[in-house]
Amino acid sequence: PGNAAGLLNFDSLLGIRLFEDMYAKNANVFAAIPSLHSAYPVLCLLYGWRLKKTWLNVLFVTFVLGIWFSAVYSRHHYLIDVFAGGAVALVSYYAFEYLSEKTALKKWFLALSERL
Secondary structure, X not given: OOOOHHHHHHHHHHOOXXXXXXXXXXXXXXXXXXXXXXXXXXXXXXXXXXXXXXXXXXXXXXXXXHHHHHHHHOOOOOHHHHHHXXXXXXXXXXXXXXXXXXXXHHHHHHHHHHHO
């Protein structure tokens, strides 16, 4: 079973067994590296940055740092997991941008966005 780690403090504070019970049923205990909890907010930041809205960038940076802090503080990830997640996000972002410029993928996404 999984380990709720630092989230047990939340259960103690509220006097409930939410995270303890949820993680006890988790069959995938060793899904730590890279931390996709850390990767997805970085992708939001990278794509949000293109909008050039200062308030939005501040919000995304705060979101990234908050997720990274909480992933380590709750003892669900080590720092290396978080940094690896950030690296996966960066590589994925630049690979997708490169491939979408070099292939018909960009045209397909533009056509899709117009239909939506």
